[in-house]
Amino acid sequence: xxxGPTIRARVAGGVICSAVLPVLFGxxxxxQTGQSQTPVVLDSVVAVVNxxxxxxxxxxxxxxxxxxxxxxxxxxxxTRQRALDQLISRTLIQEQIRRExxxxxxxxxxxxxxxxxxxxxxxxxxxxxxxxxxxxxxxFLAEHHLTRERVAAYFRNRLEILRFIEQRxxxxxxxxxxxxxxYYRNTLLPQYxxxxxxxxxxxxxxxxxxxxxxxxxxxxFDEWLTNLRNQGDVEVxxxxxxxxxxxxxxxxxxxxxxETQ
Numbered sequence: 182x183x184x185g186p187t188i189r190a191r192v193a194g195g196v197i198c199s200a201v202l203p204v205l206f207g208x209x210x211x212x213q214t215g216q217s218q219t220p221v222v223l224d225s226v227v228a229v230v231n232x233x234x235x236x237x238x239x240x241x242x243x244x245x246x247x248x249x250x251x252x253x254x255x256x257x258x259x260t261r262q263r264a265l266d267q268l269i270s271r272t273l274i275q276e277q278i279r280r281e282x283x284x285x286x287x288x289x290x291x292x293x294x295x296x297x298x299x300x301x302x303x304x305x306x307x308x309x310x311x312x313x314x315x316x317x318x319x320x321f322l323a324e325h326h327l328t329r330e331r332v333a334a335y336f337r338n339r340l341e342i343l344r345f346i347e348q349r350x351x352x353x354x355x356x357x358x359x360x361x362x363x364y365y366r367n368t369l370l371p372q373y374x375x376x377x378x379x380x381x382x383x384x385x386x387x388x389x390x391x392x393x394x395x396x397x398x399x400x401x402f403d404e405w406l407t408n409l410r411n412q413g414d415v416e417v418x419x420x421x422x423x424x425x426x427x428x429x430x431x432x433x434x435x436x437x438x439x440e441t442q
Contacts, residue, residue, distance in 0.1 A: 227419045228265060230272045240264045240422075246335050248325050249300060265422045271342070273409050278345050286344035288337055296336045350398045350405070361389045 228235040243264040278286070301312040310324075311317035322328060365382045369389070373379045417423050 225419075227422055228269060228415070228417045230269055230416075231276060231414050233272055233276075235265065235268050235272065239268055242331075243268060245325055245327055246331075248306065248327075249304070249332065249335060262422050265417070269410070269415055270406055271338070273406070273413055273415075274342055274345065275338070277409070278341065283345060283348070286341055286348060288340040288344070292340060293333050293337045296340065297332060300332075300336075346398065346402055350401045351394065354394055354397050356390045356393045356397075358386075360393060361386050364389050364393060 225237045226234045227237050227240065240261055244259060247259050247264075301307050301318055304312070307313075307318075307321060310321050312321050322332070362382060365385065369385065370379055
């Protein structure tokens with residue numbers, strides 16, 4: 182699909198940047214020198230989700246914010262396609278939160294700051310750069326082109342989505358004792374080498390229950406999110422950023438969508 186028209190604006194002998202109507206497919210700055218005109222693309226809309234535009238700059242920011250995710254190192258490489266997929270999913274979830282007016286799940290400022298402080302103490306790269314100190318934290322943010330305000334907004338959004346998922350999908354799920362025992366015998370015990378002393382079922386039953394509960398939540402969440410995407414009006418304007426799909430032609434869920442850990 183073509184990228185479509187761009188927004189163009191010009192003033193003779195000068196420069197003017199147009200940010201009007203961002204739902205169109207490009208925002209350009211046109212510079213004039215005599216008769217020559219050279220449009221310079223500043224940003225472009227790469228997708229529209231229920232009339233909400235996602236910009237190329239949003240994808241760039243998704244890459245910058247990925248440094249705040251300590252689990253990213255164990256996941257598939259973040260590509261622009263995956264970053265867009267995450268943004269589409271997040272946009273749909275946030276729309277549902279607003280539609281259902283779930284104000285009770287909005288985190289407080291203290292909760293957000295507590296999460297930021299945990300990050301500063303525990304993120305491996307932050308530990309290396311001494312982010313616990315104000316100077317180290319400022320240096321880390323500057324290196325990754327982030328601000329304190331943007332990091333706080335990132336965690337506020339993450340906590341809000343987490344609570345939404347917990348509220349919608351965890352309630353009503355019951356893990357029977359037999360399922361816990363099956364996991365213990367068939368999944369946990371085989372991980373121990375001969376001669377090792379594995380913990381008793383009684384000691385790990387609670388943790389196994391949480392693991393199984395999370396698996397059930399993930400299945401329900403994936404099904405719900407897939408239906409939400411199918412029912413919504415999602416249009417990717419850049420063919421190179423189409424959703425990654427598996428061999429069966431189905432959308433492959435992205436790890437960053439499951440912020441339930």
